[in-house]
Amino acid sequence: MTDVLAHEGAVMLGSRLKRLAERLQAGAERIAADCGLPTQPSQMPLLTALYRRGPMTVGDAVQVLGISQPAVTRILSRLVEMALVETSRDVRDQRSKTISLTPAGVEAMELATTILWPRLRAAVGEVCDAPALLAMIEATERALAEQPLDQRPAGGLAIRRFTDDLADAFYRINAEWIGDMYRLEQTDIDVLKNPRERIIAPGGDILFVEDPSLGIVGTCALQKTGARQFELTKMGVLDKARGKKVGAFLLDAIVARAHALGCDRLYLLSNTKSAAAIHLYEKIGFVHDAGIMDAFGRRYERCNVAMLYHPPGARQDVAAE
Structure with missing residues (x-):
């Protein structure tokens, strides 16, 4: 047992x-x-x-x-x-x-x-x-x-769930990093301007990271794309929060949230220009997957990386296949 x-x-x-x-x-x-x-x-x-x-x-x-x-x-x-x-x-x-x-x-x-x-x-x-x-x-x-436990992790980072008051932060944080590295595509705009309709209502979720002095500094979404399938999408961290390990903190929370929602298949789409993010994804268990690329990669013009999440205990089995 x-x-x-x-x-x-x-x-x-x-x-x-x-x-x-x-x-x-x-x-x-x-x-x-x-x-x-x-x-x-x-x-x-x-x-x-x-x-x-x-x-x-x-x-x-x-x-x-x-x-x-x-x-x-x-x-x-x-x-x-x-x-x-x-x-x-x-x-x-x-x-x-x-x-x-x-x-x-x-x-x-x-x-x-x-x-x-x-x-x-x-x-x-x-x-x-x-x-x-x-x-x-x-x-x-x-x-x-x-420093007591309730004032940690270092810097007092905290996870917040989506509310309509945070819809603007969801748009602003993602528009910043996408605009800096790529360009906002129509599929980005549709999701970012309508998070409740496109993410929350169909069964997904959006999490945010709040810094006690900087406010909301990061966000990530789970978009439901199948019965027990989700895309990890729209993950961004503001430049002013770099170095606070916001990304790793947020990723741990979003993967846990995916499991809580009954997710059996969690994937993401990215681009090789986002090297730091890809390294972080690999570190927690995402594996490059050609099948995900074939099935979902055409959603974005910028997509040339597709990854599927494998829980830590399953990684050895995946490598052996």
Whole structure:
């Protein structure tokens, strides 16, 4: 059976790491019990912080552990019930609560460092390269602290769906690049001036890339040409957005959108003058195809390149045919 989280790759990274954490913690809990420790893995970070750094406030613990105050309070409440941690009021500020290990808490941590942790280190070392994994986690945490996930990819690029308000941007972006390299043909004009009628209504779609400072800077369309067949067409990026990797970002989104629309056959038409674009198409899985050229190439006077998309897993099969 297909592992859904693994199959979806990076978009499920958070869920996959959570699953991994649950498996690691379940094993650590069983080892802790075997070592005679009554604690849960989720409680060990706070116990360790108190053991290493001494008494602190709840606010200090939040900062040291990098987790929310409600989470710290919840863990603290349970550790107090277990008599491993005690609380007291700061004599200088009665509103501030100081937390510290009890003698039983110190004993538990001494047992953990002496008996539990060596066993855990050895166990983890059997399943992965722990130093390399920890270094990657540290780098990821540092990067997210500098710029949260919702402010990425770099520059804050975002995908937008077609609305009638964006029809002008669809025309303007494509008219710019087509006019610079070729000439607008009548088939271009028909589509660009009537995107809802020519693209959206028949079952296709148009996506845009928005830059937080530059606005809409790129667009690409899926034009339905058969029951489960689409042409990837009218892809353009404004010159002012060059170097921001808008094209690659947009292509990933448009291919995913094609699959969501039930596409079994995705093709495109281009010209050898668009060398950079063709290289990008090849990079993500488009393959030059004489059959597509014969069937659709006459649509544009400028067309001398026709390509058919092959999903990554199918490329080896295609090459072998």
